[in-house]
Amino acid sequence: MQRLAHPHDIRAITMQWHSEKHTIAFVPTMGALHEGHRSLIDEARARADKVIVSIFVNPLQFNEQRDLDSYPNTLDQDFEVCLSAGVDLVWTPSREDMYPDNHGTMVVAGIQGEQLEGAHRPGHFDGMLTIVLKLLNAVKPTWALFGEKDFQQLALVKQLVKDYYLDTDIVPMPIIRESDGLAMSSRNIKLSQQTRRRAIALYEALMTVQDAAQAGYADFSNVIQSMHQRLNALEGFTLEYAVLVDPESLVEQMVLERQLRFLIAGSFENEGQPVRLIDNGPVIRLSDKTIPLQYS
Ligand code: PAF
Numbered sequence: 035m036q037r038l039a040h041p042h043d044i045r046a047i048t049m050q051w052h053s054e055k056h057t058i059a060f061v062p063t064m065g066a067l068h069e070g071h072r073s074l075i076d077e078a079r080a081r082a083d084k085v086i087v088s089i090f091v092n093p094l095q096f097n098e099q100r101d102l103d104s105y106p107n108t109l110d111q112d113f114e115v116c117l118s119a120g121v122d123l124v125w126t127p128s129r130e131d132m133y134p135d136n137h138g139t140m141v142v143a144g145i146q147g148e149q150l151e152g153a154h155r156p157g158h159f160d161g162m163l164t165i166v167l168k169l170l171n172a173v174k175p176t177w178a179l180f181g182e183k184d185f186q187q188l189a190l191v192k193q194l195v196k197d198y199y200l201d202t203d204i205v206p207m208p209i210i211r212e213s214d215g216l217a218m219s220s221r222n223i224k225l226s227q228q229t230r231r232r233a234i235a236l237y238e239a240l241m242t243v244q245d246a247a248q249a250g251y252a253d254f255s256n257v258i259q260s261m262h263q264r265l266n267a268l269e270g271f272t273l274e275y276a277v278l279v280d281p282e283s284l285v286e287q288m289v290l291e292r293q294l295r296f297l298i299a300g301s302f303e304n305e306g307q308p309v310r311l312i313d314n315g316p317v318i319r320l321s322d323k324t325i326p327l328q329y330s
Pocket of ligand 1: 092
């Protein structure tokens with residue numbers, strides 16, 4: 035496994051791989067790798083001749099300095115994960131490598147990035163799209179893998195690829211969960227035992243909506259309203275949003291006519307510091323479900 039830092043070196047090696055007709059699968063990360071990242075890397079390994087993982091905590095996408103400063107750094111363990119997963123190249127640029135003094139432009143997320151996460155984290159998506167464009171342009175991967183946990187990020191990255199004619203297929207990957215349902219996140223290691231137990235509320239909210247869909251509910255206004263009341267009453271938790279949206283446009287919906295997506299975000303007070311968590315999942319109308327045939 036190779037480790038490189040400077041984008042020029044990445045350009046040189048990926049151009050060589052492209053000229054040798056290798057396929058490349060790329061997993062962009064900010065490190066603190068967990069089972070969720072591992073599932074992306076495994077899928078990348080299964081698809082491509084060459085697998086590249088980038089590890090870069092992108093300052094431009096942090097709207098709060100405190101969040102950036104406390105972002106977990108587990109670089110040695112991350113290398114172990116990459117090595118054991120058969121990664122060919124780990125790209126670990128420095129801030130100066132990615133944003134030298136003469137770096138001038140930024141991508142603007144636009145209207146799709148203003149709601150939900152964008153409303154609570156101003157500038158986050160502009161910074162995220164800027165780094166993703168730089169990473170994708172340097173690697174020019176055949177596939178780039180993104181987790182569905184950051185559902186709005188995934189939608190915006192797909193839009194970026196479309197808007198800028200990037201020659202990469204974006205592969206969405208399902209959320210990986212702990213045994214009690216908590217979505218895996220690099221931020222989970224910041225949670226105290228007590229907050230960790232409370233954090234399950236996000237998954238329970240998702241279950242409530244999915245159960246209501248199973249039970250045949252079509253209008254979700256009351257379900258969402260009583261969920262908001264319950265979550266707002268939760269000690270040490272600040273709810274940011276809990277909404278049902280169209281999975282393509284991310285426009286809020288209350289009536290389940292086709293498949294929708296439930297998205298939730300909030301902050302847990304954790305030993306004096308807030309830890310922000312997000313989760314989401316599909317909400318499928320009962321009649322749209324495929325019932326597998328049973329053979330006996
Ligand atoms: O999802 C992340 O880890 C980051 O937003 C990404 C895509 C690596 C860009 O910094």
